Amino acid sequence: MKKFLIILLLCTSAAKAQIPIVGTVVKKVIKAIDLKIQRLQNETIWLQNAQKQIENTLSKLRLNEISNWTDKQQTLYSGYYKELWQIKAFISDYRRIKELAQKQTALVGQYQRAWSLFKGDKHFTVEELLHMQQVYSGILEASLKNLDELISIATAGRTQMSDAQRLELITKADDQLDENYNDLKQFNSQNQMLSLRRASDLNELQTLKNYYDLH
Incomplete structure (x- = not known):
């Protein structure tokens, strides 16, 4: 019996020791997410800023009032417009991706x-508690992987995929998030309900509802 108690104490101590270890892993995931955001x-x-610079340049040139363009000028100014359109498209992607990154911050x-x-x-x-941390670690790891995919979408050259493909991938990442x-x-709700079921009386039940802000 004494030997059994010693083994039980050792197992319990090991389980307690694992919780801060898993917690450290989760903290690293949180820090990585913050850096990527x-x-x-x-x-x-x-x-x-790049968009503003190009728009300012176009404004100064007052392209609509220029007449008798040469072919060379038309090509030059057409390039300005094309570059401006590309940057605006990039910003549109980044805004959506930034919103998703903020969602992930809320998840954390x-x-x-x-x-x-x-x-x-x-x-x-x-x-x-150890099981909870393992589940949380899995969810946060999936969240970090999702953010990695978003960054790869944002940094991929526009020649590598069409706007439709980029939109599809961003939407998919949004759904996964x-x-x-x-x-x-x-998972949080299940754990809260489990705690409530273990309340010994109505007073403790109400205390737990207040603790978890359940009304």
């Missing part, structure tokens, strides 16, 4: 809030 924001600003925020509540809830065992977000919400 920052890069997207910086590249969006660069594109917007949902995880952080839920985890801080669950680990302070006495109704969960160490093993259950919504799926990840819904999985997270469902």
